[in-house]
Amino acid sequence: MEMLTIGELADRAGVATSALRFYESRGLIVSERTSGNQRRYPRATLRRVSLIRAAQEVGLSLGEVAIALETLPVEGTPTKRDWERLSRSWRNRLDGQIAELQALRDELTDCIGCGCLSLKSCAIFNPSDAVARKGSGPRYLLGDERVAIPAD
Amino acid sequence: MEMLTIGELADRAGVATSALRFYESRGLIVSERTSGNQRRYPRATLRRVSLIRAAQEVGLSLGEVAIALETLPVEGTPTKRDWERLSRSWRNRLDGQIAELQALRDELTDCIGCGCLSLKSCAIFNPSDAVARKGSGPRYLLGDERVAIPAD
DNA sequence: GTACAACTTCAAGTTCGCTTGAAGTCAAGG
DNA sequence: CCTTGACTTCAAGCGAACTTGAAGTTGTAC
Numbered sequence: 001m002e003m004l005t006i007g008e009l010a011d012r013a014g015v016a017t018s019a020l021r022f023y024e025s026r027g028l029i030v031s032e033r034t035s036g037n038q039r040r041y042p043r044a045t046l047r048r049v050s051l052i053r054a055a056q057e058v059g060l061s062l063g064e065v066a067i068a069l070e071t072l073p074v075e076g077t078p079t080k081r082d083w084e085r086l087s088r089s090w091r092n093r094l095d096g097q098i099a100e101l102q103a104l105r106d107e108l109t110d111c112i113g114c115g116c117l118s119l120k121s122c123a124i125f126n127p128s129d130a131v132a133r134k135g136s137g138p139r140y141l142l143g144d145e146r147v148a149i150p151a152d
Numbered sequence: 153m154e155m156l157t158i159g160e161l162a163d164r165a166g167v168a169t170s171a172l173r174f175y176e177s178r179g180l181i182v183s184e185r186t187s188g189n190q191r192r193y194p195r196a197t198l199r200r201v202s203l204i205r206a207a208q209e210v211g212l213s214l215g216e217v218a219i220a221l222e223t224l225p226v227e228g229t230p231t232k233r234d235w236e237r238l239s240r241s242w243r244n245r246l247d248g249q250i251a252e253l254q255a256l257r258d259e260l261t262d263c264i265g266c267g268c269l270s271l272k273s274c275a276i277f278n279p280s281d282a283v284a285r286k287g288s289g290p291r292y293l294l295g296d297e298r299v300a301i302p303a304d
Numbered sequence: 305g306t307a308c309a310a311c312t313t314c315a316a317g318t319t320c321g322c323t324t325g326a327a328g329t330c331a332a333g334g
Numbered sequence: 335c336c337t338t339g340a341c342t343t344c345a346a347g348c349g350a351a352c353t354t355g356a357a358g359t360t361g362t363a364c
Contacts, residue, residue: 017310019352022351034361038311038361087260098250101250169341173342186331190340
């Protein structure tokens with residue numbers, strides 16, 4: 001089978017070689033090695049990397065991607081069922097994200113020119129789910145957080 | 153004017169005191185100091201913090217929020233025009249985000265069961281805008297990136 | 305056989321939006 | 335006065351997803 005070097009794979013997949021090594025360190029992809037210890041990837045890895053990038057776009061973390069990919073053959077072509085299952089679950093995820101944004105948008109639309117400058121009872125500022133933030137690290141955009149505000 | 157301590161502001165705004173100090177270090181809010189060097193915030197800061205959190209939800213980084221807030225009075229009530237301008241621009245932003253997600257979703261929907269397992273011409277994997285990633289740091293979810301893939 | 309690009313590993317750096325901790329000061333109630 | 339909790343600053347840490355750099359090795363084309 002024709003094998004790709006890490007540079008070739010990087011070019012074709014549109015990612016940096018450092019990213020590929022990083023993915024490998026996280027177990028998302030695997031490589032064979034030449035006698036001189038250089039990585040060689042089967043063609044199928046190209047598809048796998050594409051899948052990873054697509055999943056990221058849908059909003060999955062690399063950890064989640066890893067879990068999703070565990071159900072897929074590392075080498076060779078995933079079955080139609082594999083792909084159907086993944087794409088369906090990703091679409092559902094997208095649906096959820098879209099719904100969230102639309103809700104936010106609708107609230108914002110109501111707000112435009114509503115005169116609620118005191119923000120007293122403005123939907124956008126109401127404590128619908130003012131949960132405590134746990135842990136540190138960056139907060140991702142579009143989280144499901146909501147701002148709490150009291151009467152001004 | 154009644155002033156709030158940092159703890160009071162934190163409770164009422166639903167954020168940690170450390171976050172407030174951080175915002176202040178970034179110039180997003182300002183405080184007066186007591187003779188003993190403790191922060192005291194005017195009530196208006198509560199509104200300002202809420203605005204910051206709302207903007208973050210819409211997807212702005214703190215840097216962008218800072219720029220948006222520069223056009224607002226630090227103290228006192230923003231005018232109806234201020235708020236209309238901000239909420240309108242944020243809504244537009246949301247509209248854009250929603251549109252992007254919907255496009256992705258539609259592509260994904262087409263993909264379900266389309267049998268394009270080789271991913272040769274699958275819309276989701278096509279290099280619509282395979283821009284080079286500049287710089288390091290974390291990549292935010294829902295960026296405007298698209299995966300590049302060649303013929304498999 | 306040698307030049308040179310592409311590869312190797314490993315540690316450390318980057319960005320963002322904070323949090324945590326140390327070491328100390330202030331404010332209010334009893 | 336004394337305790338206690340809330341406050342102060344400053345430095346360092348976190349988590350994600352990589353990138354960058356150093357120092358050395360491999361593969362290939364001439």
